[in-house]
Amino acid sequence: MIDLVDFYNKHSSSCYKDMIEPKKGFIKSYSINSEKNAIEEFKQLTYPYNPGNDSYTVQNDLKYLYVCNYLNELGYVIDEFPSVLHDPCTRVHFSYDLIRGKVLEQTHSSPVKWDDRRILINNLHFRKSFNYNFTDDIKIIIEDISTSHTSFDRKTNDEKLETLCNAIEYLLKEGDKFQKLDYASETLGLISDDSIKDYRNKMQIFRHAKPEYIKARNEMSDVSKQFFIDYGVLIVKLIKQIKDKLK
Numbered sequence: 001m002i003d004l005v006d007f008y009n010k011h012s013s014s015c016y017k018d019m020i021e022p023k024k025g026f027i028k029s030y031s032i033n034s035e036k037n038a039i040e041e042f043k044q045l046t047y048p049y050n051p052g053n054d055s056y057t058v059q060n061d062l063k064y065l066y067v068c069n070y071l072n073e074l075g076y077v078i079d080e081f082p083s084v085l086h087d088p089c090t091r092v093h094f095s096y097d098l099i100r101g102k103v104l105e106q107t108h109s110s111p112v113k114w115d116d117r118r119i120l121i122n123n124l125h126f127r128k129s130f131n132y133n134f135t136d137d138i139k140i141i142i143e144d145i146s147t148s149h150t151s152f153d154r155k156t157n158d159e160k161l162e163t164l165c166n167a168i169e170y171l172l173k174e175g176d177k178f179q180k181l182d183y184a185s186e187t188l189g190l191i192s193d194d195s196i197k198d199y200r201n202k203m204q205i206f207r208h209a210k211p212e213y214i215k216a217r218n219e220m221s222d223v224s225k226q227f228f229i230d231y232g233v234l235i236v237k238l239i240k241q242i243k244d245k246l247k
Helices: 004-010 014-026 035-046 057-073 091-107 114-122 136-145 157-172 183-187 193-206 211-219 222-246
Strands: 076-078 126-128
Touching: 004 057, 014 057, 035 057, 035 091, 035 114, 057 091, 091 114, 136 157, 136 222, 157 193, 157 222, 183 193, 183 222, 193 211, 193 222
Parallel strands: none
Antiparallel strands: 076 126
């Protein structure tokens, strides 16, 4: 069993401390038996509820934060809400405002039914983020060009591919032309200038909102997206290393 209160005392960031410390005395211990159990607890705690008629609101608000802290420390990300574990909000804001807003995006129908909110919560996708070990200078580039404040590791797959495509353009574009580098000699011919162009052309679907592009990226499998993420990370690192070598 894992006591999430004890876990919080040993592992927590300042943003969680700011939210938990004022309420900490309401719960002495709160145990789960696995990461899977923590995810199920998260879902149960964020099902629709009426705060005015819930005698356990304070305790459940605190449980929600303990679960979020635990999942965040283990590197989990919710694909539909990539920043919510890393940059926490209150339970009512997530359960009512964010979930309700996401359902409205999908259904364009108001009022939003409680059943629809439960369905969305039940189908949230939890995954562990992966550390891509970017050097500090690449991290700065990615932060500068990123369209969101979420770290690369915690972005959705679509956001990662958009960011990688933008990073390659940032590193290679000089005026209105793209710099040509000698990739072949550094990779024994495995990667060439044509390889980079081909990658950039294929990933354009993640940069623009044309209906045919949206359709194409929605049809791409998770396996394909992960491959293109890994390949794109390799390309960005390779370009930066070659450019640094030429200085």
